[in-house]
């Protein structure tokens with residue numbers, strides 16, 4: 454059966470005052486009723502310029518943000534603006550300029566185990582409701598893990614723009630793992646090593662949130678924590694990401710060319726709960742298209758993840774089981790105990 458893309462639903466409902474029932478959230482989830490406004494706390498913004506000279510300060514800031522929020526933004530991260538602009542340009546062209554039939558050529562196969570491909574989540578989620586979003590998933594690093602059949606062939610510069618971004622991002626990833634490691638009193642290399650080092654998989658997702666006639670009733674991506682170690686994300690300029698802290702939802706302010714860093718479940722586990730994976734969701738917009746490019750840094754599926762042994766002792770017993778990443782994913786997707 455053909456899957457209804459949200460992009461198509463959005464063009465049918467344009468100008469209407471209602472949306473199909475399957476997108477209407479329960480009152481307790483609706484963004485209008487549940488977002489904290491006014492003078493509110495802000496997700497920490499961390500300046501990475503001159504990392505070597507400022508290492509101590511940066512490590513402290515990252516550790517604090519990862520414990521208190523599970524999310525922060527980094528500026529002066531070293532990825533040139535045009536590398537981000539190119540990534541965004543080719544992704545937008547894929548969603549907006551290709552004929553639908555061409556996009557469907559790389560659609561996720563519903564019978565395949567793999568998450569890769571163009572798709573629309575048929576969420577087995579809260580009350581069977583759907584998110585107002587389409588997406589494209591494909592791996593971008595390491596080269597041995599990439600399945601180019603899920604990469605768009607058009608626009609022709611898609612591949613080069615994504616490869617360049619992956620290459621630049623690797624340097625930021627190294628800095629993040631080092632700081633997170635030092636922030637726990639470990640040696641700089643220890644967390645990356647426990648995470649699988651060179652085998653860590655970089656999975657790109659492009660989220661495409663079309664305009665929604667009733668943004669007060671819908672959500673883009675429903676509230677969740679990422680399963681990754683960490684997720685590094687660039688959005689377009691349209692506000693939409695919200696994070697939960699102490700029982701309230703906060704907007705994450707848009708900062709041009711900043712990278713948003715989420716702590717995911719696997720770093721929470723490695724750190725034995727010192728760092729918190731962040732609960733987050735996205736809202737949609739009445740007139741504007743929102744897009745985002747998260748990269749999930751994941752363990753290879755057979756890699757075992759558990760609390761780093763140096764961080765546990767009698768007084769501080771392990772809070773999580775050690776298990777293969779694929780088993781963690783299976784339990785989470787099927788809502789089974791971990």
Ligand SMILES: O=C(O)CCC(=O)C(=O)O
Pocket residue numbers: 658660674679686688693694733734735744745747
């Ligand atoms: O669009 C965003 O800003 C966040 C999307 C997200 O949380 C996800 O795709 O896991």
Ligand SMILES: [Fe+2]
Pocket residue numbers: 677678679733
């Ligand atoms: Fe997420």
